[in-house]
Amino acid sequence: xxxxxxxxxxxxxxxxxxxxxxxxxxxxxxxxxxxxxxxxxxxxxxxxxxxxxxxxxxxxxxxxxxxxxxxxxxxxxxxxxxxxxxxxxxxxxxxxxxxxxxxxxxxxxxxxxxxxxxxxxxxxxxxxxxxxxxxxxxxxxxxxxxxxxxxxxxxxxxxxxxxxxxxxxxxxxxxxxxxxxxxxxxxxxxxxxxxxxxxxxxxxxxxxxxxxxxxxxxxxxxxxxxxxxxxxxxxxxxxxxxxxxxxxxxxxxxxxxxxxxxxxxxxxxxxxxxxxxxxxxxxxxxxxxxxxxxxxxxxxxxxxxxxxxxxxxxxxxxxxxxxxxxxxxxxxxxxxxxxxxxxxxxxxxxxxxxxxxxxxxxxxxxxxxxxxxxxxxxxxxxxxxxxxxxxxxxxxxxxxxxxxxxxxxxxxxxxxxxxxxxxxxxxxxxxxxxxxxxxxxxxxxxxxxxxxxxxxxxxx
Amino acid sequence: xxxxxxxxxxxxxxxxxxxxxxxxxxxxxxxxxxxxxxxxxxxxxxxxxxxxxxxxxxxxxxxxxxxxxxxxxxxxxxxxxxxxxxxxxxxxxxxxxxxxxxxxxxxxxxxxxxxxxxxxx
Numbered sequence: 244x245x246x247x248x249x250x251x252x253x254x255x256x257x258x259x260x261x262x263x264x265x266x267x268x269x270x271x272x273x274x275x276x277x278x279x280x281x282x283x284x285x286x287x288x289x290x291x292x293x294x295x296x297x298x299x300x301x302x303x304x305x306x307x308x309x310x311x312x313x314x315x316x317x318x319x320x321x322x323x324x325x326x327x328x329x330x331x332x333x334x335x336x337x338x339x340x341x342x343x344x345x346x347x348x349x350x351x352x353x354x355x356x357x358x359x360x361x362x363x364x365x366x367x368x369x370x371x372x373x374x375x376x377x378x379x380x381x382x383x384x385x386x387x388x389x390x391x392x393x394x395x396x397x398x399x400x401x402x403x404x405x406x407x408x409x410x411x412x413x414x415x416x417x418x419x420x421x422x423x424x425x426x427x428x429x430x431x432x433x434x435x436x437x438x439x440x441x442x443x444x445x446x447x448x449x450x451x452x453x454x455x456x457x458x459x460x461x462x463x464x465x466x467x468x469x470x471x472x473x474x475x476x477x478x479x480x481x482x483x484x485x486x487x488x489x490x491x492x493x494x495x496x497x498x499x500x501x502x503x504x505x506x507x508x509x510x511x512x513x514x515x516x517x518x519x520x521x522x523x524x525x526x527x528x529x530x531x532x533x534x535x536x537x538x539x540x541x542x543x544x545x546x547x548x549x550x551x552x553x554x555x556x557x558x559x560x561x562x563x564x565x566x567x568x569x570x571x572x573x574x575x576x577x578x579x580x581x582x583x584x585x586x587x588x589x590x591x592x593x594x595x596x597x598x599x600x601x602x603x604x605x606x607x608x609x610x611x612x613x614x615x616x617x618x619x620x621x622x623x624x625x626x627x628x629x630x631x632x633x634x635x636x637x638x639x640x641x642x643x644x645x646x647x648x649x650x651x652x653x654x655x656x657x658x659x660x661x662x663x664x665x666x667x668x669x670x671x672x673x674x675x676x677x678x679x680x681x682x683x684x685x686x687x688x689x690x691x692x693x694x695x696x697x698x699x700x701x702x703x
Numbered sequence: 704x705x706x707x708x709x710x711x712x713x714x715x716x717x718x719x720x721x722x723x724x725x726x727x728x729x730x731x732x733x734x735x736x737x738x739x740x741x742x743x744x745x746x747x748x749x750x751x752x753x754x755x756x757x758x759x760x761x762x763x764x765x766x767x768x769x770x771x772x773x774x775x776x777x778x779x780x781x782x783x784x785x786x787x788x789x790x791x792x793x794x795x796x797x798x799x800x801x802x803x804x805x806x807x808x809x810x811x812x813x814x815x816x817x818x819x820x821x822x823x824x
Contacts (some may be wrong), residue, residue: 293721294784386721386782470716470794477714513714513729516768520727522718524774526763542767555767573785614780614787623788623795627753629802643787682784685721 247417248439249284251330257499258439260432261489263322264288264335265463267295267312271321273464273487273506278325280503281489285435286326288318288335289428289461293683296425297570299340300400301681310341311348311422319352326419327358334410334431338422340400342367343698345422350700359702364413366405366423368695371567371688375401378688384569385685391569394684395647400570403688406532406561408444409695410434416699425568427532432457432490440494449496450534451558455541456498459518459553460488466500466518467549468508481507498553499546510549519543532565534558564687573682574611577644577652579659580618582671584637591667592617592640598666599642602658609651610644617641645680652677705812706804706823712738712815715797722782723758724793726800729770735811736769742805748773751803752796773800 252258261283263274267290278286290312303310312318315337326333338345346365353361375382379392391398402425411434413421423431436442436453444450459466467488472479486506491499500510519538523529526538537557544552583591596615603610616622618639620631644655656675663672709728712735717726728743730736745760758776765772779793780786790796804823807815812822 473714476710512768513731516729516770517714517716517727519768520718520725520729520765520770520772521716522720522725523772524720524723524725524761524763526765526772539765540767576785576787612781612787616789618789623790624799625753625755627751627755627799641789645785645787680785682782683721 247415249330252284252439256493258435258492259283259489260285260287260435260460260492262287262289262460262463262487264290264318265461265465266290266292268314269463271314271318273485274318275321275325276506277487277489277503278322278331283329283331283489284439285332285334286322287431288333288337289431289463291336291339291425293568294570294681296340296402296568297400297681297683300570303340308344311339311345312337315345316348316352319349320356323353323356323358327361332414332418332435333420334434335421336423336426336431338365338424340424342422342424346698346700349420349422350702353702361419361702362417363420363422363700363702364416364418365698366409366413366421366426366695367698368693369402369405369423369425371403371693372398372401374688374692375567375569375686382686382688385687391686394571396572396574398569398571399681401567403565403567403693404532405565405693405695406430407434407437409697411438413697414438416697418699428461429454429457429531430533432461433533436492444533445560447534447558447560451536452496452554452556453492454531454534454536454558455519455538455556456490456492456553459498459500459515460490462518462521463487464508465521466514467502467510468514471509471514471517477513479509483507496556499550500553501550510551512543512545512551515543515551515553530562532561534561563690565690565693567686567688569684569686571682571684573680574645574647575649575652575677576680577646577655577675577677578642579656579673579675580639580641581659581662581673582637582639583667583669585669588636588638589634591669592638594667595640595662595670598662599658603655606654606658608654609648610646610655613642613644615640615642649677704806704808706806707815707820708801708823709743709803709805710801711820712805712807713801715800717793717796719779719783719792722777722779724775724778724796726773726775726796727770728773728800729768733769736766738805738807738811739771740764743771743803747803748800752778752799
């Protein structure tokens with residue numbers, strides 16, 4: 244059966260899948276360039292970090308017509324004319340907490356741009372909030388082993404990581420655009436491979452190799468020069484003009500990662516190795532909803548400038564359970580920063596720390612945790628920081644405290660504000676912020692508890 | 704025998720999952736992978752990171768790409784979403800592991816010095 248498969252890909256013998264985004268706020272113009280010049284069969288936008296969907300859920304609670312990616316309209320308007328002209332299909336998690344609303348919005352955009360006929364699918368059903376609330380007494384939290392019900396705050400969202408299968412179904416039904424909520428990042432890329440090549444969803448080695456290739460591009464520009472440059476050590480040409488990557492996939496699973504010629508960035512074995520290890524734990528046992536991936540025999544081969552071949556990925560049967568990200572309100576964080584400069588700045592900053600600690604004690608401020616950083620010296624690595632050989636010319640003192648009550652977080656900020664005039668001499672003005680904590684925990688639920696469905700919209 | 708920062712022979716990238724950080728450490732040239740295996744041990748990383756890591760540390764070896772993958776549990780201040788750190792994802796941990804001193808033999812030292820790399824005093 245060749246229904247709804249890319250004739251272009253069959254002709255040239257490989258499938259081209261582009262990575263147009265790797266987080267909610269990603270750049271749009273490199274994605275448009277990729278859509279125009281990448282000769283793509285598929286363009287994937289992955290836009291959901293662990294917390295993004297919980298924040299989107301909060302948004303949806305305020306306004307039921309929202310909850311999908313805020314840049315979706317701008318992104319679609321930038322790429323759709325190219326995708327339509329070239330027959331490139333779009334797969335994206337931009338549906339976030341509201342894939343239905345995203346699909347309806349996308350249909351409206353397609354109509355306005357007169358780009359029909361076009362089929363849009365929404366994958367619905369990753370929201371398992373009711374299930375998690377009903378089973379909170381018995382679902383153990385992966386991080387602590389305690390039941391979900393042991394958490395104090397209000398549970399706002401619970402989204403299961405779906406796999407490729409529902410996207411494959413939508414593609415089989417001819418969807419030109421598939422919008423999902425929570426789907427495992429790599430599954431967005433694996434689905435087109437399964438669909439186009441007719442891979443069996445129980446050929447674990449093939450799926451494992453497909454996932455290894457998907458993993459290479461799921462963080463977008465992180466494999467094409469982003470987050471890599473270290474002058475004198477790792478050079479990246481034209482970093483301000485990074486090209487976003489695409490995969491060339493062959494039916495046997497062999498993959499090549501590359502980018503559009505003339506764009507900035509670099510794709511070599513070193514950056515591919517960094518990306519391959521990024522956010523995996525045991526490389527022999529990386530769990531996804533589609534397959535348990537084994538990276539240990541992967542070979543990366545430089546095939547030419549900005550072209551790396553990927554082979555040797557393996558896999559084992561997929562897990563019976565799905566991971567769920569649970570978003571929960573968990574108190575407040577107060578933050579405040581103030582800078583001291585010139586001779587003696589470090590001693591003045593240290594005195595300021597003492598003053599604030601004393602004020603918190605006098606005011607009876609209840610903080611669950613307080614962190615004090617000397618920015619420029621130890622703010623990221625604490626006591627593990629290399630010692631600074633001289634007193635810095637300036638030091639920025641930062642306080643961050645977590646509290647159950649908003650008023651205590653606000654009091655911490657307030658005590659730093661009053662350092663001007665009542666603390667040590669000669670500081671900058673402070674900056675302060677108070678924000679609510681939306682914490683994320685993980686639980687596992689049986690696959691059968693999740694029943695995804697497709698919504699299909701056709702624009703004439 | 705001379706001492707250099709790990710940075711002179713390896714590069715790194717760190718990622719996050721909940722409260723766990725993982726750091727890939729990759730030799731620039733295949734022949735230096737042995738130095739990583741020998742000296743960038745779980746014990747060395749534990750000493751180097753000190754109080755930043757409150758849980759278990761596991762090291763995985765990836766010889767075909769000359770890399771080690773470290774998983775540091777309870778290392779992100781309670782997790783990305785509740786951490787008080789300016790770097791809740793621990794993405795800068797890659798830079799911290801590269802400040803680990805390693806000892807190299809005369810041949811490697813000569814090569815590094817010829818590249819303009821400075822040994823540690």
